[in-house]
Amino acid sequence: MTRTLQVAPSNTEQARAWDGDEGAYWAEHADQFDLALRGYRTPFFEAAAIGPADHVLDIGCGTGEITREAARRAPAGRALGVDLSAAMLRSARRRAAAEGLANAEFEQADAQIHPFAEREFDLAVSRTGTMFFADRAAAFRNIARAVRPGGRLVQLVWQPPSRNDWFLALTAGMAAGRDLPAPPPQAPGPFALSDPDRVRPLLAGAGFADVACEPLTAPMHFGAGADDAYHFVTGLLGWMLTDLDDTGRERALADLRATLRAHETPDGVLYPSATWLITASRT
Template structure:
C-alpha cells in the first residue's frame, strides 16, 4: 500500500520563494524598493491612523520600514510587531531596529496562521504584504481573531495591472517578441487584490465590516540619472529587479533576450525627462473594522 504524500503546509510555495533567491534579491535592493513604495505606504498609514498606546501588527513587514513608522506613532506606551516569512529580510529588520534603538518585535511566521493570542491588536497594517495568501478568506479570518473588539485593518494593494505601468510597460514593449500568460488575479501575487469586489468578498467572509476602498495613484520612479540615457539604463536595472520580466526572459535564447532588452530600453527611453523616468502606479487603500 502506497504511503500518502502529505499535503504541503499553507503558503509553502511563498515561504520557499521569499527565503530563496527572491528574498535575497529584495534584501539587496531593499532601500530602493522602500523609496519607490514609500508614497503608497504613507497613503495606507494615513488611513490606518495609528494612535499612541495602541498595539499594532505589520503584516509582511519585510525589512521593517513600515514597522518602524508604526512604532514611532504608537510611542513607548504602545507596541509594534512585524511578521514576515522571509528570514533574510527579517534579519535586516532586526539590525535596523537595534541601530535605531526602537523596541520592535519581529517574528518569522506565516501571517495566515498568526501565532498570537486572540484580541491582542488594535490595528493590523500592511504595505503590499497581504496578497500572497493561498487561502485569503481563511487567512483574514485568522487575522480577524487577533483584533480587539472594534479593532481595524488598513492595507495597500495594487490595482489592476493595466493601471500600473511599472508592471505593464516592459511587457507591452516585448509583446511582438514574446507571448505572455494573462495575469490570474485570483492567485497569490501582486495583483491578487486588484478586484475591489474580491476584496470585499474576502474581508466580509473573514468577519470584517465597514469595508472601504480608496484609490490612490502616484508616479513610481524607475530611473534616475544625469541624462536620459543614464535614466533608461537605471530603469533597465529596476525592471529586472521587480516585475515579471526576469522570469519571462530567463528560459529564452540569447538572441531573444537581446531583442527584448533593446525593445524595453527604447520604450523606457521615451518616458525620460528632466526629472527622471517615471511610470504610473495605482493602489487601493483598504480599511475595515472587526465585525
C-alpha cells in the first residue's frame, strides 16, 4: 500500500522541490554529489564515533551514502535514512541492497513532524541536510525526542557564503552581471545554519547541550574536468537562466565555463569550501 507523505505545511515548498525535479536531478547524479563532499567524510565520521550496536538516524539522507556507512559501522545496530525525495530514496535502497546492507533502512518522511519512536536512536546525523527546514526549532525538537538521553547529534552545515568560494564563483558566473539579492538569513536553504550564535540557542532550546561548532575546510569537487563540471553545474543551476534573453544566457554560460576552467586541476575541478561540524548531546 502506498503511503501519502505527511509534510508540515511550512515545508510544502521544500517537499515540492525535493520530491520533484530537484530531487530527481540529485538522484541521477548521486555519485557526483557524494564526490563533491568527500573531503568532509573523515572528520564527519570521526565526530559521529558510531558504535557497533548503535541505532543511527540520518536526516536528509539523499541517496544514502551516509546511511550506508553508518550501517557498516553498526553491524549489530541499524541505520535509518529519511528524506523528502522518493527518487533519491529509490536510489538509496538499490545501493544498500547491492551492498548487502540489511540493517540500512530508508523512509520518505518530513523529519520536522515525523512520529519517530521516542528515544529510539543513539545518534542523529546529517550531512548538509538540516538547513532546509522551514521551522528549525520544531524540527530539532522532534529530532531530540527521537534521540535517547545521552545520545548525540552530529551535523555538517555550510559556513556563510562569504567563506564558500564555490557558491560565490558559480552563482556569479550564472548571474550574467545581474545583482541578485541574497536570500533572507532565516529562510530555508544552504546557509540557514551558518551562524553559530543562532545555532547554539536553537539546539539548546530543542533539548541538546554541549553544542560545539568546529570550522572545517575542504575542496569541493565538481567534475573530472571543465566540460564534465559544466554539464553538472548547468543542470544544477539552470534555473538561474530562465529569465535571461539569448545574449544574457550566452554571457552566463561563457562566464561559467571561464570559472570552471580557472579551477581545473589534475584532481578535477576544485573550489574552496567551508563548513561547520556541529556536535551536541541530548539532555
